[in-house]
Amino acid sequence: MKIESLYTQIDKEIDSLENPEKSIIFLNNTSKKRKNFFILPRRKALNYKSVGFFIGNEVICENVCKYIDGKAKYVLVDTENKQNFNLFSIAKKNISKSQVIPFKPNDVTVESCDLLVRHLFEEDIQGKKVLIFGSGNLASKMALRLAERQAEVVVWARNQEKAPTIVDALNYILPKYNDTKIKLFHEDENGFDLMISFLSAENVIGANFFNYLKKEGTVIDGGINNFSKDFIEVALNNGVSFIRLDTRIAFHYALMSLNLETFHFFDNVFGTREIEQIRCVAGGILGKQGDVIVDQIKHPTQVIGVANGLGGVKHECELTDEERRKISTIWKYILQSNKKNL
Structure with missing residues (x-):
């Protein structure tokens, strides 16, 4: 593929970005062996519009990064x-006019799958039997997530040597009093409410697995094209709900760093400041012993307490006279500030 033809495709996509200040270009990759370049679906969330490009080799990556520089406010x-x-190192080296922001597509995929499952089961996954195909990054994260939601999770993996270690590790991570433990798949299993695939290979899951699914079960193809043609035909002919995971479900998750609420937190809530010559902290800053903790640093409305210097708040009975004076002074400041704003 000639670089010039790529530029034509890129220009067509970028032309769809109407507001330069709310424009995003995504550069993605995958472990699957695909083409060296193709266009990804356009997306819209939180007043941002985005276009995306799949990048499959280093040379194309360098050329694309140089070409798109400055053509969108942000490049994720x-x-x-x-x-x-x-991909990220090449982007940082070749993009200077646009702001380069790292993002993790796997996290967006997991959030999308989780939201989809919660929607399908109307927020009640407890006790549901789930078969997850895969033992890699996405499959493991989803297995843990659903087990924490008290689903009965079973894992099937192609790598039979690695799978037991993964399952054992996930069970160590689960909360101590979790009702169920994640298990490895055995052929005597049946009655699954849900199947989720996160395999890197295509057409791996044959029609024989359909027999393990409940009559009105649901299948989510998260790895895309993981299921064989025979499985899909049998599933659709038997009224099974078969869904290919669309990560647009949690697209807004990738934009959290650009969200106004996030900006508000770091601009108004998070930080340290002296008020009436008293050191105050907010937003998770670990205060020194005697610092006053407030709800937000720029315009406080509440005194949380006095820091004990160890990441906690002093109990009322531990406060010195000086610390009580500090609390009183900050409360007076807050009340006076509120009067001025009225």
Whole structure:
């Protein structure tokens, strides 16, 4: 594919970005062997519009990064090294006019799958039997997530040597009093309410697995094309709900760093400041012993307490006279500030 033809495709996509201040370009990669370049679906969330490009090799990556520089406010770059070149490092080196922001597509995928499952089961996954195909990053994260939601999770993996170690590790991570433990798949299993696939290979799950699914069960193809043609035909002919995971469900998750609420937190809530010559902290800042903790640093409305210097708040009975004076002074400041704002 000639570079010039790529530029034509890129220009067509970028032309769809109407507001330069709310424009995003995504650069993605995958562990699957695909084309060296293709256009990803356009997306819209939180008043941002985005276009996306799949990048499959280093040379194309360098050329695309140079070409798109300055053509969108933000460039969000896949930071998960899935192939033998570092997409994020190349982007940082070749993009200077647009702001380069790292993002993790796997996290967006997991959030999308979780939201989809919660929607399908109307927020009640407890006790449901789930078969997850895969033992890699996405499959493991989803297995843990659903087990924490008290689903009965069973894992099937192609790598029979690695799978027991993964399942054991996940069970160690689960809360101590979790009702169920994640299990490895056995052929005597049946009655699954839900099947989720996160395999890197295509057409792996044959029609024989359909027999393990409940009559009105649901199938989510998260790895895309993981299920064989025979499985899909049998599933659809038997009224099974078969869904290919669409990560647009949690697209807004990738934009959290650009969200006004996030900006508000760091601009108004998070930080340290002296008020009436008293050191105050907010937003999770670990205060020194005697610092006054407030709800937000720029315009406080509440005194949380006095820091004990160890990440906690002093109990009322531990407060010195000086610390009580500090609390009183900050409360007076807050009340006076409120009067001025009225």
